[in-house]
Amino acid sequence: MGGLSWRIAEEADIAAITALQLRAIEELQKPFLTPAQIESSKKTMGLDTQLISDRTYFMIIADGAPANTFAGCGGWGRRATLFGGSHSAGRSDAFLDPKTAPARIRAMYTSPDFTRRGVGKLLLALGEFAASEEGFSKMTLGSTLAGAPLYEAAGFRATSRDEDPAGDGMNVPVITMEKPIDRAGAAAVIAAATGEVNAETVKRLAVARAT
Numbered sequence: 001m002g003g004l005s006w007r008i009a010e011e012a013d014i015a016a017i018t019a020l021q022l023r024a025i026e027e028l029q030k031p032f033l034t035p036a037q038i039e040s041s042k043k044t045m046g047l048d049t050q051l052i053s054d055r056t057y058f059m060i061i062a063d064g065a066p067a068n069t070f071a072g073c074g075g076w077g078r079r080a081t082l083f084g085g086s087h088s089a090g091r092s093d094a095f096l097d098p099k100t101a102p103a104r105i106r107a108m109y110t111s112p113d114f115t116r117r118g119v120g121k122l123l124l125a126l127g128e129f130a131a132s133e134e135g136f137s138k139m140t141l142g143s144t145l146a147g148a149p150l151y152e153a154a155g156f157r158a159t160s161r162d163e164d165p166a167g168d169g170m171n172v173p174v175i176t177m178e179k180p181i182d183r184a185g186a187a188a189v190i191a192a193a194t195g196e197v198n199a200e201t202v203k204r205l206a207v208a209r210a211t
């Protein structure tokens with residue numbers, strides 16, 4: 001690994017994020033879903049702009065990449081919504097209690113040009129570490145079939161499965177998965193991927209929380 005850096009997403013990134021997510025949805029789900037299922041999956045995927053307002057969404061940049069070219073984007077949630085974009089049904093902006101509820105891992109997308117280089121793993125570790133900074137001890141997420149291998153490799157385990165979350169009969173599964181937060185493990189992944197020392201990550205996340 002190595003060769004990656006991160007920053008907090010900003011409102012000005014929304015066009016780039018939307019384009020990256022659409023490519024990932026359309027290209028990277030092809031081994032798992034039919035074209036009609038991929039179209040249906042757009043109802044329950046995409047950007048929830050609340051994550052940008054909350055400063056809990058990350059942009060990943062590969063060393064040497066041209067300006068405004070991102071290797072991936074993804075984040076975490078301190079609110080109840082488990083998955084979906086701003087347009088998706090069933091959202092809830094209610095704040096979670098870190099003492100009892102699991103933090104959410106949200107909207108994880110790698111550019112098709114940067115797959116299998118640890119971008120998803122870094123995004124997960126950033127979300128895990130940031131959630132730990134706010135007192136959470138567990139994480140949960142709603143996974144696509146394309147996302148499940150990443151989450152299983154990172155230690156998530158499935159707890160339930162919804163076969164038709166869009167309610168359109170297209171049978172696009174969403175798998176609910178959970179994992180205890182491993183702060184030291186997340187810090188090690190971030191350090192290996194970016195070279196950033198842990199204290200710097202803590203500082204940058206604190207700045208994001210204050211803005």
Ligand SMILES: CC(C)(COP(=O)(O)OP(=O)(O)OC[C@H]1O[C@@H](n2cnc3c(N)ncnc32)[C@H](O)[C@@H]1OP(=O)(O)O)[C@@H](O)C(=O)NCCC(=O)NCCS
Nearest residue numbers: 028109110115116117118119120121144146147149150153
């Ligand atoms: C899921 C996704 C973000 C994974 O991104 P990625 O950056 O390629 O993943 P990583 O390189 O960090 O993978 C880390 C590990 O996860 C596992 N993994 C990831 N993608 C995998 C795949 N397609 N098949 C098998 N294992 C996979 C592997 O163990 C991998 O380690 P390795 O490459 O050393 O074998 C990406 O495929 C994607 O954007 N998919 C479409 C959108 C989507 O479904 N997002 C998930 C929403 S819940």
